[in-house]
Amino acid sequence: xxxxxxxxxxxxxxxxxxxxxxxxxxxxxxxxxxxxxxxxxxxxxxxxxxxxxxxxxxxxxxxxxxxxxxxxxxxxxxxxxxxxxxxxxxxxxxxxxxxxxxxxxxxxxxxxxxxxxxxxxxxxxxxxxxxxxxxxxxxxxxxxxxxxxxxxxxxxxxxxxxxxxxxxxxxxxxxxxxxxxxxxxxxxxxxxxxxxxxxxxxxxxxxxxxxxxxxx
Numbered sequence: 001x002x003x004x005x006x007x008x009x010x011x012x013x014x015x016x017x018x019x020x021x022x023x024x025x026x027x028x029x030x031x032x033x034x035x036x037x038x039x040x041x042x043x044x045x046x047x048x049x050x051x052x053x054x055x056x057x058x059x060x061x062x063x064x065x066x067x068x069x070x071x072x073x074x075x076x077x078x079x080x081x082x083x084x085x086x087x088x089x090x091x092x093x094x095x096x097x098x099x100x101x102x103x104x105x106x107x108x109x110x111x112x113x114x115x116x117x118x119x120x121x122x123x124x125x126x127x128x129x130x131x132x133x134x135x136x137x138x139x140x141x142x143x144x145x146x147x148x149x150x151x152x153x154x155x156x157x158x159x160x161x162x163x164x165x166x167x168x169x170x171x172x173x174x175x176x177x178x179x180x181x182x183x184x185x186x187x188x189x190x191x192x193x194x195x196x197x198x199x200x201x202x203x204x205x206x207x208x209x210x211x212x213x214x215x216x
Contacts, residue, residue: 001025001051004058013079014058016086017093020141021054027137033129038122043130046109053101054093070201071100074208083214086145092211094138098172100204104197106180107187117181127177131170138169 001022008015025047037043061068061076068076075092078084110117118124179200186192 011080013081013084013086013089014075014093016089016145017075017091017097020090020094020138020145021097023141023144024134024137025051027141028130028133031133031137037126037129039126042109042113042115042123043126045112046105049109050097050102050105053105054097057096057101069096069100070205071096071208074205074212078209078212081212081214084212087142088212090142090145092208094169095172095208095211096204098169098176099207100201102173102176103179103183103200106177107183110180110184117177117184124177127173131173134169134173 001018004018005015005022008018057068057072058076061072065073065076075089075096078092079089106117110123115121115123182196183193186196
């Protein structure tokens with residue numbers, strides 16, 4: 001993420017999602033629960049698998065735009081669109097990454113660990129602990145993007161409240177966990193899984209485009 005940030009220019013909307021993701025990742029690492037994580041190995045592996053979904057989508061876009069998930073194309077196709085605030089680009093990326101990528105990352109991580117996802121598991125408790133941290137960290141990071149960065153013009157367009165009203169990180173992550181459980185249950189049913197994945201990709205893409213509607 002640091003390498004990507006270094007090459008993206010301020011007029012590129014992807015920069016603001018990547019920066020938000022970088023800021024949030026750093027802060028989460030520093031705000032572990034007082035009692036520690038219940039399954040730190042699982043959580044660390046999930047973080048890696050999850051981040052790689054973003055890197056893979058970006059690589060696919062550069063190699064063949066049509067091979068990138070629709071969820072991500074909403075952002076990639078609009079990176080230089082005028083009239084869109086930085087926080088809109090940032091949240092559009094979070095929408096794609098959480099609503100689309102996270103369910104698949106959860107399944108991939110659980111398969112590697114030979115775990116079955118359940119709500120009463122240590123892994124879900126760690127997942128919820130991350131939600132608690134993210135609710136605070138993401139709000140702080142978005143406020144930072146909205147009110148200006150060092151050496152850059154402030155961009156407080158009055159949109160922060162309205163855009164945040166459309167986006168709730170805990171709700172998105174809780175839905176992603178549920179969708180991950182669904183994918184787990186139908187993983188042996190290739191047709192059903194493919195259809196579910198296609199619908200999830202399309203709906204996430206629609207939501208992302210809604211987040212990028214320019215202000216009047």
